[in-house]
Amino acid sequence: MTEPQHLADLWPGDRPEAARRLLLAAVEAFATRGYHATTTRDIATAAGMSPAALYIHYTSKAALLAEISRNGHAGTLALVEAAVAESSDPREQMRRLVAAFTAWHARGHTVGRIVNYELRALPAEDFEVVAELRRRIEDTVMRVIEAGVAAGLFDVPPATTRTTARAVTSLGIDVARWYNERSTETPEQLGDRYATLVLRMVGAG
Amino acid sequence: MTEPQHLADLWPGDRPEAARRLLLAAVEAFATRGYHATTTRDIATAAGMSPAALYIHYTSKAALLAEISRNGHAGTLALVEAAVAESSDPREQMRRLVAAFTAWHARGHTVGRIVNYELRALPAEDFEVVAELRRRIEDTVMRVIEAGVAAGLFDVPPATTRTTARAVTSLGIDVARWYNERSTETPEQLGDRYATLVLRMVGAG
Numbered sequence: 090m091t092e093p094q095h096l097a098d099l100w101p102g103d104r105p106e107a108a109r110r111l112l113l114a115a116v117e118a119f120a121t122r123g124y125h126a127t128t129t130r131d132i133a134t135a136a137g138m139s140p141a142a143l144y145i146h147y148t149s150k151a152a153l154l155a156e157i158s159r160n161g162h163a164g165t166l167a168l169v170e171a172a173v174a175e176s177s178d179p180r181e182q183m184r185r186l187v188a189a190f191t192a193w194h195a196r197g198h199t200v201g202r203i204v205n206y207e208l209r210a211l212p213a214e215d216f217e218v219v220a221e222l223r224r225r226i227e228d229t230v231m232r233v234i235e236a237g238v239a240a241g242l243f244d245v246p247p248a249t250t251r252t253t254a255r256a257v258t259s260l261g262i263d264v265a266r267w268y269n270e271r272s273t274e275t276p277e278q279l280g281d282r283y284a285t286l287v288l289r290m291v292g293a294g
Numbered sequence: 295m296t297e298p299q300h301l302a303d304l305w306p307g308d309r310p311e312a313a314r315r316l317l318l319a320a321v322e323a324f325a326t327r328g329y330h331a332t333t334t335r336d337i338a339t340a341a342g343m344s345p346a347a348l349y350i351h352y353t354s355k356a357a358l359l360a361e362i363s364r365n366g367h368a369g370t371l372a373l374v375e376a377a378v379a380e381s382s383d384p385r386e387q388m389r390r391l392v393a394a395f396t397a398w399h400a401r402g403h404t405v406g407r408i409v410n411y412e413l414r415a416l417p418a419e420d421f422e423v424v425a426e427l428r429r430r431i432e433d434t435v436m437r438v439i440e441a442g443v444a445a446g447l448f449d450v451p452p453a454t455t456r457t458t459a460r461a462v463t464s465l466g467i468d469v470a471r472w473y474n475e476r477s478t479e480t481p482e483q484l485g486d487r488y489a490t491l492v493l494r495m496v497g498a499g
Contacts, residue, residue: 126330205471206411252479252487255472260461263468266410267460274457282457290491292499 095197099160108146110136115153120199124154124207154207155215161197161204162222168193169229179237180293186233187257187287188280194264195276201265230254234291244292257287300402304365313351315341320358325404329359329412359412360420366402366409367427373398374434384442385498391438392462392492393485399469400481406470435459439496449497462492 096116100109114135118127129150133143147153172185194201204219211219231254237243238250245253260283274282288294301321305314319340323332334355338348352358377390399406409424416424436459442448443455450458465488479487493499 123328123330125328249487249490252484253491256465256488256491259468259472260465262471263464266467267464279457282454283461285454286458286461286495289494289497289499292494294494294497294499 093196095193096200099164099197099200105146107136107138107142111138111143111146111153112157115150116157116200116203119154119157119203119207124150124203124210151210151212151215154203155211157200158204158207158211158219159215159222161200162219162226165190165193166222166226166229169226173229173233179233179240179242180288182233183237183257183288183291183293184284186230187261187284188277190258190261190280191264191283192276192280194261195268195272195274195279198265198268201262205262205265227251227254227258230257237291237293242293253291256290260287298401300398301405304369304402304405310351312341312343312347316343316348316351316358317362320355321362321405321408324359324362324408324412329355329408329415356415356417356420359408360416362405363409363412363416363424364420364427366405367424367431370395370398371427371431371434374431378434378438384438384445384447385493387438388442388462388493388496388498389489391435392466392489393482395463395466395485396469396488397481397485399466400473400477400479400484403470403473406467410467410470432456432459432463435462442496442498447498458496461495465492 096113100112104112111132114132115127118131118135122131127150129143129147130140132150132153133140136143147156168189169186172189173182175185176182208216208219231250234243234245234250234254238245238247264279264283268276268279272279285294301318305317309317316337319337320332323336323340327336332355334348334352335345337355337358338345341348352361373394374391377394378387380390381387413421413424436455439448439450439455439459443450443452469484469488473481473484477484490499
């Protein structure tokens with residue numbers, strides 16, 4: 090198993106090598122046969138370890154899922170916040186935000202599916218952490234919309250601001266479902282096109 | 295188990311009562327614990343039947359999934375084609391198509407998740423049938439976009455027609471992921487708002 094760059098970015102280097110191998114094996118297994126049908130033994134075997142060795146690093150399958158999900162969400166939030174910090178023009182902020190968010194879900198579609206579709210399998214405490222990260226991503230999008238409206242650059246009725254923000258994140262998230270290595274657009278091309286579509290959605294086309 | 299109207303619509307009445315109960319139990323089980331972790335025994339038990347009685351109607355768990363998926367996709371295609379047939383104005387066609395497609399995925403979010411997320415679990419033959427239905431849905435959206443562009447009503451560069459059509463269906467499909475009974479918008483309200491967003495996306499805002 091080689092570790093793609095977007096996974097290396099998710100899992101900072103200060104983690105033991107064995108823990109990284111387990112996270113990578115868990116992503117593969119969850120993506121291939123689904124979270125519920127995967128056993129800790131499957132994951133340990135794929136990582137070339139014994140189940141006992143797995144438990145040194147993770148107490149359960151759910152702990153692996155939680156680590157994957159928390160890191161995936163934290164990484165996406167950081168991406169979104171960085172995009173907004175790069176400009177003070179709401180149009181440029183939205184363009185960069187959508188381009189980065191979309192490209193992330195295309196490139197990281199395997200992890201993207203897991204973190205978005207297995208939320209209900211998370212232990213309550215981890216679910217709360219992840220739910221808060223998701224709220225912050227959506228709130229960031231809302232604030233860009235509100236800034237654009239306040240500046241007279243966007244045209245979004247206040248009553249539909251949340252629906253519009255959710256549509257923006259939803260469009261990016263669903264990329265993880267359908268994107269694959271045979272897709273004709275690169276993650277960056279798709280990000281640019283989606284940015285154009287979203288700018289139109291907010292009335293700044 | 296009572297059968298919601300959108301499920302009754304999916305499974306026409308000429309099916310034996312036991313088969314309907316099995317389909318309903320399978321939808322519940324797949325949605326709750328995932329397709330891979332569900333056994334035919336789980337489904338039979340939930341339907342108040344023995345595994346042997348299940349096999350009279352369905353030869354396998356995959357046969358149940360295939361029936362749910364084929365009917366879900368065929369029903370959605372019928373909805374989309376009906377929306378387009380109701381008007382000759384591409385703007386009105388797109389508005390009705392998006393409103394109906396979105397509302398379907400909000401109301402039928404449980405079935406929607408199964409038919410969209412478990413595609414890879416389908417037997418090859420059923421996958422081909424479903425893939426063809428999905429192509430026809432996306433092609434219908436593409437034809438509406440092309441008609442709108444030809445009439446000077448939409449502004450979509452030809453090179454991005456397919457990406458735009460995919461974004462339209464993607465936005466509706468992802469509603470099944472996040473929509474639930476606590477959502478503040480009704481399926482119809484959401485359908486109307488998404489129709490407005492999509493008309494902007496195609497430059498007819």
